[in-house]
Amino acid sequence: MTDAKKEELISLLPRLRRFCLGLTGSRERADDLAQATCERALARLDQWKTGTRMDSWLFTVARSVWINDWHRRQTRGVEVPLDQMGGRHASDGVAAAEQTLLLKRVMEKLRDLPDEQRQVLLLVCVEGFSYAEAATILDIRVGTVMSRLARGRRKIQHLAMADAGTGRVAKIGE
Amino acid sequence: MPDETDEILIMAYVDGELPPEQHAAVERRLAASPALKELEREMRESREMLRQAFAAEADRPVPDRLRDLVVNADIDGKGAADSNVVSLAHFLKRPAFGRIRRYAAVAACLMLVAGWGFGGLLVPLLDSGSGGVILSAELMAADDPNTHAMLARTPSGEVVPWRSADGDASGRIMPIATFESRFGQYCRQFTQEVSSADGGTRLLAIACRDGDGAWSTSFVMVTPPSEPRNPGTYETASGPTEETMSKAAAALGGESVLDPAAERTLLDRWSGS
Numbered sequence: 077m078t079d080a081k082k083e084e085l086i087s088l089l090p091r092l093r094r095f096c097l098g099l100t101g102s103r104e105r106a107d108d109l110a111q112a113t114c115e116r117a118l119a120r121l122d123q124w125k126t127g128t129r130m131d132s133w134l135f136t137v138a139r140s141v142w143i144n145d146w147h148r149r150q151t152r153g154v155e156v157p158l159d160q161m162g163g164r165h166a167s168d169g170v171a172a173a174e175q176t177l178l179l180k181r182v183m184e185k186l187r188d189l190p191d192e193q194r195q196v197l198l199l200v201c202v203e204g205f206s207y208a209e210a211a212t213i214l215d216i217r218v219g220t221v222m223s224r225l226a227r228g229r230r231k232i233q234h235l236a237m238a239d240a241g242t243g244r245v246a247k248i249g250e
Numbered sequence: 251m252p253d254e255t256d257e258i259l260i261m262a263y264v265d266g267e268l269p270p271e272q273h274a275a276v277e278r279r280l281a282a283s284p285a286l287k288e289l290e291r292e293m294r295e296s297r298e299m300l301r302q303a304f305a306a307e308a309d310r311p312v313p314d315r316l317r318d319l320v321v322n323a324d325i326d327g328k329g330a331a332d333s334n335v336v337s338l339a340h341f342l343k344r345p346a347f348g349r350i351r352r353y354a355a356v357a358a359c360l361m362l363v364a365g366w367g368f369g370g371l372l373v374p375l376l377d378s379g380s381g382g383v384i385l386s387a388e389l390m391a392a393d394d395p396n397t398h399a400m401l402a403r404t405p406s407g408e409v410v411p412w413r414s415a416d417g418d419a420s421g422r423i424m425p426i427a428t429f430e431s432r433f434g435q436y437c438r439q440f441t442q443e444v445s446s447a448d449g450g451t452r453l454l455a456i457a458c459r460d461g462d463g464a465w466s467t468s469f470v471m472v473t474p475p476s477e478p479r480n481p482g483t484y485e486t487a488s489g490p491t492e493e494t495m496s497k498a499a500a501a502l503g504g505e506s507v508l509d510p511a512a513e514r515t516l517l518d519r520w521s522g523s
Contacts, residue, residue, distance in 0.1 A: 085320050086312075093316075094307035111316055116420055118323040119411035144447045175306050182303035200265065201300035207267050226258050229296040236299060 081121060084130050085114070091203060092134060098198040099142050101187050113138040132205070136213045139195060185235040193228035196221055201229075252289050260286060264293040324410055391419050391444040392455040398465035401425060401438045401457055402520045406513060412442065419446035428513045431458055431502040436516060437468065439499055456498060463520070469498045 092113060096106035117124075117137045124133045186194050199210040200221075207225075211218045252260070262268050263276040280286050391397060395415045404410050406425045413420040421443040431437045437458040444451050456469040508516065 082320055082323065086317060089312045089316060089320070090308045090310065093310070093312065094304055097307060098304065107313065107316065111319060114316060114319050115411060116413075118320065119413045119420055120417075175303075178299070179303045179307075182299060197300060198304075201297045202304045204301075207262070207265070222258050222262065223254075226254070226261050229261065229293060230257070232299065233292045233296045236295070 081124070081126075081130075085117065085121075085134070088131055088134050089114075091131065092138060095135060095138055095198055095203060096142075098183070098186060098194065098202060099138075099191075101183055109138065109142060113141050116141055129209075131203075132209055132213055135199065135203070135205075136215075139213060181236075181239065182232075185232050188235070189228055189231055193224045193231070196224045197228045197232070200225055252283075252285050256286060257289060260289045261293045264290060264297065391421070391446075392442060392453050392457070392470045393467040394419075397423060397442065397467075398457060398459075401440060401465065402459070402463075403517055405510065405517060406438075414446075419444050421445050421450070427499075428508045428516065429499065429502070430506050430508070433458075433502075435459055435461075437499075437502055456502065458502070459520075468502065 089110070093106055093110045096109040096113070097103060100106045100109055113134070117134055120137075124130060186197070189197070195214060196210055199205045199213060200207065205213065207218050207221045210225075211221045214221070259268075259276060260280075263273060263280075268276060280290060391414055396412060397414075400410055400412055400423045404423065404425050406427050409422050409424045411420070412423045423440055423442045426439040426441060428436060428438050435458040437456050439454075439456050442453045442455065444453060451472055454471045455467055457465050457467045459465050
């Protein structure tokens with residue numbers, strides 16, 4: 077029982093780190109946030125109800141740590157070291173470079189969004205949560221999820237088009 | 251031109267969030283409107299751009315440090331103390347503690363006396379060389395029901411995660427010693443890191459247990475969150491804070507510290523009662 081909970085938590089660590097990266101905009105801070113999230117999640121593991129989705133619960137914890145303990149201490153300006161934004165296949169140089177570039181550009185755009193829009197974008201577009209799930213995680217109404225998501229996507233899209241206008245075409249599609 | 255309502259409708263269509271009849275209705279409108287069709291394309295692109303940018307991130311190997319934190323976690327309140335101790339050092343280095351560290355440099359030793367029974371006894375001690383008496387919500391952590399529950403079952407030297415009963419603060423507790431007070435109570439000296447919305451701090455405290463099982467926190471000090479030189483062990487009288495703590499413990503009769511076996515027997519009895 078206990079080990080099963082731990083195993084499930086471990087299986088979610090890669091996604092947790094990804095979410096933390098999107099929130100913090102830095103690998104180093106993402107790992108610190110992921111660690112703080114795990115510490116808090118482990119301390120209150122009894123609050124997670126068996127049979128419900130652990131990923132939603134874990135992201136709720138991460139978001140709460142981020143909002144309450146971290147974000148207010150954060151100075152504005154999130155660095156995105158390009159070299160460290162590695163791609164999926166180290167051997168596939170071109171694909172990795174494209175992936176790296178895309179991630180860097182998208183993170184630069186995310187940085188310019190309000191935190192509340194960034195959270196919704198990451199949960200829905202990156203993590204694949206439904207509107208209702210995102211609303212639960214963020215403790216807001218579904219209607220609020222939708223309006224924040226629409227605004228965030230419009231801005232991201234405009235920034236991508238601005239890139240395209242200056243010849244920096246973000247590669248989209250398969 | 252599409253308005254915001256259209257925009258949200260098309261977005262929900264793209265995200266597969268519409269019920270079937272509404273989905274079909276949007277499809278019909280899309281076929282008739284190039285402007286909406288353009289909106290649909292943008293919504294698909296923005297979602298795909300985000301998904302793709304972060305796709306490889308979930309394939310990155312998880313650092314051992316993070317994995318071990320979960321693997322070795324003590325989620326039953328017993329065992330696995332070593333992993334918690336390793337993590338304690340990291341915990342103290344986290345940005346959450348930067349503020350309190352600066353604060354601690356200004357006021358190296360601030361104190362609070364809780365627990366009316368011993369207040370009169372301890373106040374004279376505190377007047378010698380103390381920075382003053384403060385009251386803060388954070389310090390109430392030492393008097394939290396969950397803190398007392400931890401003290402009732404955790405052997406000295408073991409670090410366990412802690413969360414306040416109201417859920418607003420969390421951190422770690424490490425009992426340091428157990429002793430019988432001159433008032434016939436068992437008391438526990440402990441250290442506690444507290445992280446809350448207001449910041450983080452480290453406490454040194456003593457709580458005593460009545461015969462009926464009720465705990466009361468008798469003594470709390472805020473200390474600089476210095477890293478222990480020997481994680482898992484407590485250094486006595488290594489500074490003014492610890493010295494004052496020793497005095498407080500002595501005033502309660504703290505010279506009769508229980509050995510580990512006697513402490514174990516006591517904890518077993520408490521957990522059985």
